[in-house]
Amino acid sequence: MFSIGEMARRSGVKAATIRYYEQIGLLEQAGRSHGNQRRYGRDELDRLVFIRHARDLGVSVPAIRELIALSGDPQRPCAQADRIASAHLATIREKIARLKRLEAELERIASCKAHTVGECYVLRALGEHDLCEGEH
Amino acid sequence: MFSIGEMARRSGVKAATIRYYEQIGLLEQAGRSHGNQRRYGRDELDRLVFIRHARDLGVSVPAIRELIALSGDPQRPCAQADRIASAHLATIREKIARLKRLEAELERIASCKAHTVGECYVLRALGEHDLCEGEH
DNA sequence: CTACAATCTCGAGCGACTAGAGCTTCAAGA
DNA sequence: TCTTGAAGCTCTAGTCGCTCGAGATTGTAG
Numbered sequence: 381m382f383s384i385g386e387m388a389r390r391s392g393v394k395a396a397t398i399r400y401y402e403q404i405g406l407l408e409q410a411g412r413s414h415g416n417q418r419r420y421g422r423d424e425l426d427r428l429v430f431i432r433h434a435r436d437l438g439v440s441v442p443a444i445r446e447l448i449a450l451s452g453d454p455q456r457p458c459a460q461a462d463r464i465a466s467a468h469l470a471t472i473r474e475k476i477a478r479l480k481r482l483e484a485e486l487e488r489i490a491s492c493k494a495h496t497v498g499e500c501y502v503l504r505a506l507g508e509h510d511l512c513e514g515e516h
Numbered sequence: 517m518f519s520i521g522e523m524a525r526r527s528g529v530k531a532a533t534i535r536y537y538e539q540i541g542l543l544e545q546a547g548r549s550h551g552n553q554r555r556y557g558r559d560e561l562d563r564l565v566f567i568r569h570a571r572d573l574g575v576s577v578p579a580i581r582e583l584i585a586l587s588g589d590p591q592r593p594c595a596q597a598d599r600i601a602s603a604h605l606a607t608i609r610e611k612i613a614r615l616k617r618l619e620a621e622l623e624r625i626a627s628c629k630a631h632t633v634g635e636c637y638v639l640r641a642l643g644e645h646d647l648c649e650g651e652h
Numbered sequence: 653c654t655a656c657a658a659t660c661t662c663g664a665g666c667g668a669c670t671a672g673a674g675c676t677t678c679a680a681g682a
Numbered sequence: 683t684c685t686t687g688a689a690g691c692t693c694t695a696g697t698c699g700c701t702c703g704a705g706a707t708t709g710t711a712g
Contacts, residue, residue, distance in 0.1 A: 394669090400664090403675095411522045415690085418691090445649075465622060469622045479611055482574060519658075533700060533701080540699090549708085553660070554660090
């Protein structure tokens with residue numbers, strides 16, 4: 381039996397966050413000790429680690445909810461889990477692409493050689509519309 | 517003189533967001549028409565476009581506030597603006613690196629060949645701790 | 653003058669936590 | 683057994699950067 385602090389240490393999820401997960405129904409209501417403190421078993425720890433990993437991978441809470449629901453029914457075809465993961469992969473790739481564009485732009489902007497703010501490229505670049513590459 | 521809708525169209529920032537920016541002091545209080553509607557000039561549009569660009573680049577509102585304060589004093593050395601941009605560049609690079617790691621992991625996970633959830637790698641992978649590469 | 657679109661203010665809601673106040677319980681040592 | 687201090691409890695509110703809706707008012711074209 382683990383206390384919430386044990387769970388936090390073993391999973392890397394803060395106690396407050398564990399309570400929050402319970403509150404939003406991502407974790408089931410934990411059993412309680414005599415004095416009303418939460419007590420957990422292996423299964424709950426496993427689920428929490430699952431959640432932690434998924435969150436680390438940037439999976440949203442609703443998506444995690446779906447995955448948990450899916451995994452509750454092991455006979456079911458896994459195409460749907462696959463779909464969730466793939467969709468997420470696609471958004472991650474988009475984010476990477478977008479960030480790379482930003483990196484290039486900022487690199488250009490940040491290599492400012494001026495001495496005073498008045499002639500500073502950082503500030504001018506942000507104000508000038510024609511430097512954008514047709515994004516808006 | 518532009519209405520808030522004009523500003524929205526020209527800058528790509530929603531009217532509600534323009535009001536919000538005014539509320540948090542990112543834009544100054546706009547002048548008003550006879551009937552209390554906001555009216556803007558060129559300068560205000562320029563600043564809004566500046567803000568929009570910076571936000572698009574992922575610069576936080578506090579950082580934008582700093583940049584605006586800096587640009588109000590054109591004699592000042594621009595080293596500080598430079599520093600803000602560079603710091604931001606560093607965080608963007610970190611994000612990219614992190615996302616790439618996620619991409620690799622998800623790629624592995626998402627290539628699931630199982631037929632049922634019970635043997636699905638997507639779900640198993642998320643639950644297993646030894647698949648992490650020492651991140652926690 | 654009449655429609656109707658645009659704008660106004662105010663307040664709440666989003667996602668995913670996080671922090672703090674003020675109280676109770678647990679566990680280890682004397 | 684008692685004490686003490688860490689750890690837990692609940693509840694509320696705050697974070698960030700918007701976004702939306704309700705219900706009232708204003709602007710403008712025909």
